[in-house]
Amino acid sequence: MDNTTWMAAHPGQLYFIFVGLFHQSQHPALLCMVIFVVFLMALSGNTVLILLIHSNAHLHTAMYFFISQLSLMDTVYICVTVPRMLMGQVRGMNKISAPECGVQMFLYLTVGGSECFLLAAMAYDRFVAICHPLRYPVLMNHRVCLLLASGCWFLGSVDGFMLTPITMTFPFCRSHEIHHYFCEVPAVIKLSCSDTSLYESLMYLCCVLMLLIPVTIISSSYSFILFTVHRMNSTEGRKKAFATCSSHMTVVVLLYGTAIYSYMLPSSYHTPEKDMVVSVFYTIITPGLNPLIYSFRNKDVTRALRKTLNIHIVRKQIITSLEERGQEMCT
Template sequence: MENTTWVNNHTGRSDFDLVGLFSQSKYPYPALLCVVIFVDFLTALSGNIILILLIYCDAHLHNPMYFFITQLSLMDVMYICVTVPKMLVDQVMGVNKISAPECGMQMFLYLTLVGSEYSLLAVMAYDRYVAICLPLRYPILMNRRVCLILVSSCWLLGSVDGFMITTITMTFPFCRSREIHHFSCEVPAVMKLSCSDTSLNETLIYLCCVLMLLIPMTIISSSYSFILFTIHRMNSAEGRKKAFATCSSHMTVVILFYGAAVYTYMLPKSYHTSEKDMIVSVFYTILTPVLNPLIYSLRNKDVTRALKKMLNVRSVSQ
């Protein structure tokens, strides 16, 4: 009889319930929160798309650094679209269900994009290292072919990471409550629903995440250590200022993105609660895509100059 009940619990339902951010018990004004998130979503979309178009249209921005920035903006646009639209539609329609295949696909896309961004930030740090520390060899070391290989490798590593972790997570038997205490199919939240022992799989996922975070962080820290040493030795004050401004923009993005990722995937369970996990996820799912185009545009004279040029041309044509 117990086996029959277990099979019914395991196979009788193929969908999950997303508790989400808009639970009445947590937030007194869910409609206002929904509007704020919708505005942030539109801001992230418009900011990143404008940045991509600006770099594409301005010939002065056709260099490796801005090519990598377009890839970063593309990743931001894609992964904010993976989770936020469904969360907002569910709130409007009063539906909070997601099927198991949809949950797996959302998890795979999200992990792929986040993993790709981890690697891309390391590539961007290496690009700045070559540009500042090895300027004479920069055209050779960072030619178009090398840039395409590096970006393709980022996407490949991200997809492999997403496939492995999604496969491990979604093959668990889910025989407990089907309520995911999150607004998306986040791996830690989904694994809590399993009725089997997940300790070995959690260790494998932890090691995978450590590699995906540790290797890029090592590259980033090494690159910026050499960069800071080189900047300190520069004779030109203007050169030091320009190099430091560019690197500080990159480091701001790295700290924001990696800080949230370390909390989510590397800290022990004792540090986690459902509320904290959702707040941190909101930070790097919604706020980071909003901040990235602002960081790379407002703090970059080349981008602001290109934007002013585009606006002036448009006003003259009108």
């Protein structure tokens, strides 16, 4: 069933039609395959990272706890947008009902907002670890980590609860074609036939606060970190500090750069094509890159991965050996 047939069959239901990435591509099948591969890599990479952190005792520290939370957010983020987009392309029906659009919008706003605050919590964690190493176990104990992570999820959900209901209650009397591949707020409100200038100002203010607070924490934390690292006598200590912080800053630049473009730049800077390309970075590419950034550049994670693989190999060898001995005894 294509979009036209579905529209005729549901005349009274509010729906939207995605006019997204595949409509702009000359090779939609190839693009679909590439996105599917990246999706599988992101999903498996983040899942493996979460399992490694929770199954290895020496990774039960504040830093890895926050990394596991980041992987969880990235997993939810990419699962909210990509599967529906790929299924729509395969089935040839890129429609979404208004309630489904609202749920998708709420989830991506919640996870995106939570991730902004989580990166600030991770920067604070690195500040305490490098600038106050002796007090680190006390200042960043498990209870504090749980409170910080819960606060990040709560603040992200506030963003979702604020923006989603207002966006979805606007009257949509124009074309129902969303020039995007998921229900992003700026793309949806363009379809409204009412004056949205006040709401756009509110959304801008909300985004400024959600970005300004974390950016202030991150900037302050790294200013103190750079000052402390500069005074270090140990070359090895400097390298370790820079390696840890550079991984985090790479993720910060990717997420905040795209968020600032999408939600804070004036509409004159935006076109549907540019918006979709920028959205690809924080909904598809960044969730796929984060496991690579935090695993391949981290000796503790790679060591834990090798240890886990070796345990499974040895266990399999023992089981095979026992089965062979059992067969010999039976014969």
